[in-house]
Amino acid sequence: MTRVAEHLNRALHDLLAADPDVHVLGEDIADPYGGAFKVTRGLSDRFGERVRSTPLSEGAIVGVGAGLALAGEKAVVEIMFADFAALAFDQLVNFAAKSTTMYGRPVPIPLVVRCPSGGGRGYGPTHSQSPQKHFLGVPGLHLFELTPFHDAGDLLAAMFALGQPCLLFEDKVLYTRRMFTGGVVDDLFRYELTGGTDGADGTGGTARVFVEGGGEPDCTLVVPGGLAHRALAAARELLLEEDLLCELLVPARLYPVPELPGLERARHVCVAEDGSEGGTWGTEVARVLYPRLWPALRRPITLLSAAASVIPAAPHLEREVLLQPDHIKRAITEALS
Amino acid sequence: MTDIPVPKLNNNDSVYLLTAWTVKDGEAVRAGEPIAELETSKAVEELTAPQDGVLRHLLPEGAECAPGQVIARLGADGDAPDPGPEAGTGAQTGTEAGAQTGTGAETGTEAGAPVITAPARLFMDEHGISVEQVAALGVKVVRRSDLERLLPAAGAVPRPASVLAAAPEPPVPASGAEAADTETTGPETAAERDGGEGTGLVELSRAQRRVAEVVERSHREIPAAFTAMRVDVTEALAFARQETRRLRALIGLPELLVQATGGLLDRFPLCFASPAGAHRARLPAAGVGVGVTMDVGRGMVVPVVKDAGGRPLAEIARDLMRLRQAALNGSFREDDLRGGSIMVTLHTEEAVVTAVPVVFPGQTCALSLTAPRPEVVETAEGVFTTRRVVSLGLAYDHRFVNGREAAEFLGALRSALESPGSED
Numbered sequence: 001m002t003r004v005a006e007h008l009n010r011a012l013h014d015l016l017a018a019d020p021d022v023h024v025l026g027e028d029i030a031d032p033y034g035g036a037f038k039v040t041r042g043l044s045d046r047f048g049e050r051v052r053s054t055p056l057s058e059g060a061i062v063g064v065g066a067g068l069a070l071a072g073e074k075a076v077v078e079i080m081f082a083d084f085a086a087l088a089f090d091q092l093v094n095f096a097a098k099s100t101t102m103y104g105r106p107v108p109i110p111l112v113v114r115c116p117s118g119g120g121r122g123y124g125p126t127h128s129q130s131p132q133k134h135f136l137g138v139p140g141l142h143l144f145e146l147t148p149f150h151d152a153g154d155l156l157a158a159m160f161a162l163g164q165p166c167l168l169f170e171d172k173v174l175y176t177r178r179m180f181t182g183g184v185v186d187d188l189f190r191y192e193l194t195g196g197t198d199g200a201d202g203t204g205g206t207a208r209v210f211v212e213g214g215g216e217p218d219c220t221l222v223v224p225g226g227l228a229h230r231a232l233a234a235a236r237e238l239l240l241e242e243d244l245l246c247e248l249l250v251p252a253r254l255y256p257v258p259e260l261p262g263l264e265r266a267r268h269v270c271v272a273e274d275g276s277e278g279g280t281w282g283t284e285v286a287r288v289l290y291p292r293l294w295p296a297l298r299r300p301i302t303l304l305s306a307a308a309s310v311i312p313a314a315p316h317l318e319r320e321v322l323l324q325p326d327h328i329k330r331a332i333t334e335a336l337s
Numbered sequence: 338m339t340d341i342p343v344p345k346l347n348n349n350d351s352v353y354l355l356t357a358w359t360v361k362d363g364e365a366v367r368a369g370e371p372i373a374e375l376e377t378s379k380a381v382e383e384l385t386a387p388q389d390g391v392l393r394h395l396l397p398e399g400a401e402c403a404p405g406q407v408i409a410r411l412g413a414d415g416d417a418p419d420p421g422p423e424a425g426t427g428a429q430t431g432t433e434a435g436a437q438t439g440t441g442a443e444t445g446t447e448a449g450a451p452v453i454t455a456p457a458r459l460f461m462d463e464h465g466i467s468v469e470q471v472a473a474l475g476v477k478v479v480r481r482s483d484l485e486r487l488l489p490a491a492g493a494v495p496r497p498a499s500v501l502a503a504a505p506e507p508p509v510p511a512s513g514a515e516a517a518d519t520e521t522t523g524p525e526t527a528a529e530r531d532g533g534e535g536t537g538l539v540e541l542s543r544a545q546r547r548v549a550e551v552v553e554r555s556h557r558e559i560p561a562a563f564t565a566m567r568v569d570v571t572e573a574l575a576f577a578r579q580e581t582r583r584l585r586a587l588i589g590l591p592e593l594l595v596q597a598t599g600g601l602l603d604r605f606p607l608c609f610a611s612p613a614g615a616h617r618a619r620l621p622a623a624g625v626g627v628g629v630t631m632d633v634g635r636g637m638v639v640p641v642v643k644d645a646g647g648r649p650l651a652e653i654a655r656d657l658m659r660l661r662q663a664a665l666n667g668s669f670r671e672d673d674l675r676g677g678s679i680m681v682t683l684h685t686e687e688a689v690v691t692a693v694p695v696v697f698p699g700q701t702c703a704l705s706l707t708a709p710r711p712e713v714v715e716t717a718e719g720v721f722t723t724r725r726v727v728s729l730g731l732a733y734d735h736r737f738v739n740g741r742e743a744a745e746f747l748g749a750l751r752s753a754l755e756s757p758g759s760e761d
Contacts, residue, residue, distance in 0.1 A: 002352060002398070003378060121349070176350050178401075178699060188478065210731040213477050243480050261754030313665065316634035 004148055005175035008039050010159035011152035012076065014048045023068055024051045025061050026078030026114075036080050037116055058087035063106075065111050066096035066165065072161055074110040075108055081127045082169060086134070096165035097140040103220055111155060118171035118226050119322050124313035128322075130226065130274040130306070132169055133281050136255050141254040142202075146170040147225025148180050148209035149191055150252045158204045158252075171226025171274070185209060188236060194261045204252030206260060211239065217247035219332050221265035222285055225250055227272055227323065234328035242333055243269030254281055257288045269293065270302040270332055274323050277308040302335045304328060340412040343375065345404040349562060350377050351417050352401040355408065360386075362394040372409065375402070386411060407542055456481040464488060544636025554698045564740060565691045565730040566747040568754050570709050574725055576757040586654035590630065590727065590754070591683055594706055597753035598679060599625040599645025605746050607737050608702040609678040618701065618737055621678040628677035628697065629657065631664040638664055638698070641677040681706060691728040701737045702746070705730035729754075 002010075016022050024043055026035065030053040034041030044051040054061045058079055065075035068320065079085045085092070092113065100109050119128030135143055144159060144166055159166040183190050191209040195201060209232065210217070219238075223231045228250050235246035247266070251258050263269060269289060271282035282303040289301060307321045346353060354376040360366050372392055374712040386392070390411030402408050451472060453461070457479050461471065466487055471479050474487070520601035541549065555561075573593055580588040602609050602625050607684050609625055610618035631638055640660040642653055663669045679700055684692040685708040694703035709725040716722055729750060753759075 005378075148732075173351075177352075179352070211478055239454060239478065240452070241455045243454045243482075245480070314634035 001178045002216045003175065003179075003317070004146065004177055004179055005039055008146065008152045008170070008295045009041055009043075011156055012040065012046060013046065014153055015076075015156050016043060016050060019074065019313070020050075021072070022050065022074045022076065023065075024076045024078070025054050025065055027054055027056055027061070029053055029078055034080060037080060037172065039114070039116075039170075039175070040078065051099065058084045059091050061096060062088035062091040062111075062113060065113070065166060066091060066099065066109060069096070069109040069111040069165070070099055070107065075112070076156075077111065077113045079113060079115045081123075081336070082115035083126045084132055085113070085115050085131060086111070086230060086316075092141060092165065092167070093138050096162070097138050100140050100164050104162075109165050110160045110163055111165040112159050112168055113165070114168045114170060116172050116175075117169045119311050119318055121296045122313055122315045122318060125310045128311040128318070129276070130171070132167075132254060132273070132281055133222070133275045135167055136281060136284055140164050141255075142166040142253060144168045144204060144253050145224040145226060146174060147250045147252060147329055148174060148177055148228055149209075149250055150204060154206050155252055158202060162202050169224070169226070171224075173229070174226060177229060185232065188239070189232060195259065195299050201258075202253075203258035205231050206252070206258060207248075207250040208261060209235075209248035209250065210248075214239075214245050216245075216265055217267070218244045218336060219246045219268040219270055220249060221237055221246055221328070221332075222249045222251070222260060222265055222269065222271045222282075222327070224254055224281070225252070226274055227274060230323065230325045231272060231328060233325035234332070237325065237329050238332060242329075244332065244336060246332070255284065257285050260285075260289070263289065263293055264296055266293075266296075267298060268299070268302070268332070270335070272304040272323060272328055278303045280305050299335060300310065302331055304331055338393075338689070339390065340389065340407040341372070342407050342566060343402045343404050343412060344384070346375065346377050346382050347379065349379070352403050353377050353382075355396055355398060355400050355402055356381065358394055359383075360392050363391060365389075365391050392688055398542065428609060435635040441511040451477055451479045453479045454481065457484055460484050486684060488569035519635045542636055544638075548637055552695045555695045559696045560735050561696050561732045562735045562740065562743070563693045563730060563732045564743045564747060565728050566707075566744070566751055567726050568729045568751045569724050570727050570754055571724040573754045573757045574709060580650060580758075584651040584654065586651045587658060588650060588654050590706060590709070591685075592650060592654045592657060593754060593757055594681055594704070594729075594750065595627045595629065595642050595645050595657070596648075596650055597750050598681065598704065599642075599647070599653075600753070601746065601749055602646055604749065605742060607742070608655070608733070608746050610701050610737060611678070611699050612701065612734065612737065615736070626678050628680040628683045629660070630680070631661060633661075633664050635664070635667055638669065638674065638679060639677065640664065640669060640673045641675060643676060680704070684708070691730055696732050696734055703732045704750075705732070706721055 012024065016024065022078060024040060026040065029035040029040040030044035031042060040051065061077050065077040068075040079088065090128060096109055096111055100107055111160065117130045119126065132143055135141060142156060142164060146168060159168065180191060183192060185191050188211055189209050190212045191207050193205045194208055195203065195205050221231050221235065231248050235248060238244040238246055249260050251260065271285045273281050275281060282305060286301045286303060304323060304327060306323050309321045311321050312318050343353065355373060356376045357374045358372065359374065360372045366372055366386040368386055368388045370386050372386050373384040375382050375384055388411060390413060392409045393412060395410065396402055396408045451750060453471060459680065460481050461484065466484060470487055476483055476484055500711045570590060573590060575595060577590065579589040606620050607618060609621050613619045625646045626641040626643050627642045627645040628639040628644065633638060642656050645653060660673060677697065677700065680694065680697050680703040682694040682703060682705045684705055687708055689707045691707060692705040694705045696703045709727050711723045712726045713721050713723055729747055731743050731747050
């Protein structure tokens with residue numbers, strides 16, 4: 001069994017070993033500390049100066065990363081908490097994303113900015129957010145999210161192959177969970193990776209999670225990787241208690257929204273995420289899906305997100321704000337009743 | 338049979354991995370002997386046997402398990418092996434574990450046996466469809482719609498439950514429908530049934546169990562009465578704002594009340610006493626310790642502000658702030674929770690009108706403070722104005738304190754709060 005953090009750590013080791021052009025930058029990432037979530041553990045000991053702990057300035061780190069990429073190298077930048085990516089907004093939007101097209105010819109910017117996101121740990125308002133939505137719709141900026149289904153090495157390769165800056169969101173709750181392997185989720189659910197997992201189409205592919213021999217789903221849940229376990233818990237209860245069959249789609253790339261497989265068969269579509277309500281990723285998914293599914297849809301797409309609230313530090317209050325399996329279950333039961 | 342649940346090993350993980358059983362299924366163990374290894378995201382912990390007995394595994398090696406989930410049972414030497422179906426039913430398919438562990442929870446079915454949804458199970462009961470008939474369908478997950486086509490074959494005649502119970506059917510596997518389980522697995526004591534998983538029972542947290550002990554004892558031992566008084570805190574609130582700036586320490590009504598309470602030991606010694614038998618009470622030895630209730634979602638605690646009568650407001654405020662932070666981090670020292678001679682319970686949620694506190698065993702009095710609310714009053718000039726008031730309540734052990742002292746005690750606190758800072 002491999003836990004997600006360990007899996008990602010190995011992928012970074014492999015990446016640095018395979019490609020001498022890759023640099024890793026971030027706050028406190030060097031050994032022996034190895035990063036706030038230990039994802040960069042062992043990298044600086046093994047690869048020396050290519051892995052650097054930096055001053056506490058997100059703007060500077062992302063700027064240096066983009067500069068390295070512009071100069072023909074490749075960079076992986078760690079933002080300690082995704083919340084702090086706001087400090088690098090200018091470098092991402094006005095420098096990294098623009099540099100690909102500002103020099104008279106396309107210039108590759110192989111830059112991956114890793115952003116540990118999400119709550120559930122009682123870290124409070126500014127260390128628990130899922131700020132994906134703030135980076136949607138920037139031309140030349142791609143948003144990915146780690147999932148327990150997708151191989152992290154393939155994902156890093158897919159992002160670098162794009163030659164454009166990418167944000168990789170990593171929900172903290174995933175780090176300690178195990179990677180799913182061999183197409184098996186648990187006793188009920190199976191999964192398969194569809195489309196472009198080798199990075200050929202630049203989307204990283206989408207994991208489809210389904211009940212073997214279950215037939216046509218009553219509802220298809222589209223979720224980013226960080227919500228995979230909560231969506232699975234909801235799907236399990238919906239099946240065993242309410243007789244409602246759900247299928248999950250977990251795309252590796254959040255933006256641009258990739259082609260999501262099999263939706264024509266769905267009786268209902270629900271998009272769930274842990275960002276705060278309003279101007280969400282889900283509305284972007286719905287925007288893409290409505291023209292395609294309009295003739296088949298029987299009811300509006302259900303959009304679920306965290307509440308429109310600052311995230312409290314007290315665990316019982318935090319639970320009420322962030323999206324829980326119960327919320328998903330209730331919303332789907334309600335929509336299909 | 339004694340259940341062996343998974344203990345909570347840390348705050349980060351919702352599931353742990355059962356890496357190995359160190360005692361085989363069916364082997365005898367002694368209390369304290371390690372029986373299994375559980376891997377968290379950070380470390381491997383040993384699980385030990387709580388008592389002597391014969392171990393029965395309920396989970397295979399390599400499976401994930403959630404805190405609280407029963408993964409093994411201990412039986413006496415002669416105990417019949419656990420009936421198969423009970424092992425792994427309930428919680429593993431039930432709401433609780435499903436929600437907590439997400440995908441980790443197994444349905445616990447034996448290999449090949451179908452998973453039956455709750456609506457499907459109900460349908461089986463209503464129409465007398467047997468598990469064998471369902472198994473013969475050859476589907477892995479049985480939903481209600483799968484069963485509807487079985488109806489003609491099953492005779493479509495609803496059978497009463499008694500007939501069902503008498504029928505020599507194999508035990509119903511998995512996915513906790515208690516009704517079906519009890520009918521087909523034969524007699525079962527109420528205790529067993531209630532103790533079973535998936536029955537909707539909730540295990541109290543350690544913190545809440547401690548609270549339960551204390552309030553139960555208080556209710557059993559202390560004949561408490563209650564008086565509440567309205568206190569105008571308009572000036573106190575202004576004073577608190579001013580002192581917050583001046584002292585650079587957060588001052589609010591709780592801080593002012595803790596200090597005022599501490600100053601009343603000489604006038605109302607019995608309100609701070611500790612009952613010593615039915616006819617005597619012991620006065621506090623060294624200063625007044627005021628316990629203050631705090632609940633930040635990790636369970637209620639009552640840390641104590643020491644020597645609340647003899648110290649300046651700023652010190653009391655800093656103490657309280659440190660205790661609040663400790664409540665948030667769960668980093669109390671043992672000493673923070675000792676030495677209380679009276680308790681102040683805070684009910685500062687908006688719109689709480691009044692609250693009756695429970696007198697802490699070993700004390701005679703408990704105060705309650707609500708959030709300020711506006712109140713319109715007529716002034717001496719005959720015009721109307723608003724003031725801010727709170728309800729200040731006192732629950733007291735009537736063996737030691739009577740209504741008159743209670744009212745005087747509250748009156749003294751009221752004076753202190755209505756003219757704040759006058760003692761300095």
